[in-house]
Amino acid sequence: MKIIVIDDDAMVTNGIKTIIEMVTQNNDNPYKVVATGKTGEDALTLYPLHNPDIVLLDIRMPIMNGIDAGRTLIKEYPNAKIIYLTTFLEDEYIIEALKIGAKGYLMKTDFDSLIPAIEPVSNGHRVYGDEIVAKIPSFLSSDQKEKGQSQTEHQSLSEQEVELIHWVAQGLNNKEIAEQMHFSEGTIRNYLSNLLEKLELRDRTQLAIYYFKNMGE
Incomplete structure (x- = not known):
């Protein structure tokens, strides 16, 4: 399974890449991080080059933020499957992620939920972290x-x-x-x-x- 990771923090990107590939290396279908980027524009450039199964996307990034990048990606590539992986729980971000059709919204601190979320999302399901689900009823x-x-x-x-x-x-x-x-x-x-x-x-x-x-x- 091919994955792209977009985050403006190189340490976070490398950490996510290491965890994903280490944990799934013995799977029948191991997950491979085929590209990484630092801005929303990188996501738009890398997606057509690699045609990934999943895009892990940060929200607050320079040049183009993750929400704008996700909106453009899904408009141009309706089958794009995006999981937002972020530190921000603001209602506006979660609502926008839902509106544009993102398949997941997880907190960076909740690494235990990341790997189990990838396969369901690749199959078209939505996956939200516990913190996000707790906020949805108020929307x-x-x-x-x-x-x-x-x-x-x-x-x-x-x-x-x-x-x-x-x-x-x-x-x-x-x-x-x-x-x-x-x-x-x-x-x-x-x-x-x-x-x-x-x-x-x-x-x-x-x-x-x-x-x-x-x-x-």
Whole structure:
């Protein structure tokens, strides 16, 4: 599995590279850090050269920060899978990471979570550190108050709707959800559209946040 690490601290980059390759060297599919960089622009340059399975991306960097780099990467390469690996827990960063479609958000201090997160993310799932999951329930609070949303909406959901929200929150696309729920992709598209309207949510990102607030274990 090919990985790119982007961080403006060379010691952090080298440490991440060493840990990833040392821990997985005996795996059937060992992880290989194929390139490293120091700025968001490096991420944009290196990605098409190496076509990595995963991009580990810092947030605060010179020239171009990680959020802007991630947004551009996913726009140009929709299949890009980004894990933010950072020291910052500010709500604005986490929300932006969710909005642009990042697959993970972990703290640099939580190295134990890094290796187990890589394979699920490479398969399209989302992985967030415990500190991030703990903050997610607050993100929709103000919106829900303004719209008068309540627990009644959650209770009114059908089993199929609950399952659909679960798979969206896990990062599956419509085709993958269709396979899980044994429906056509068109049916899932229609269900999703109706569900967003029912809950007065804008998009899949808000639906995923709704899951973590109201239904996540």
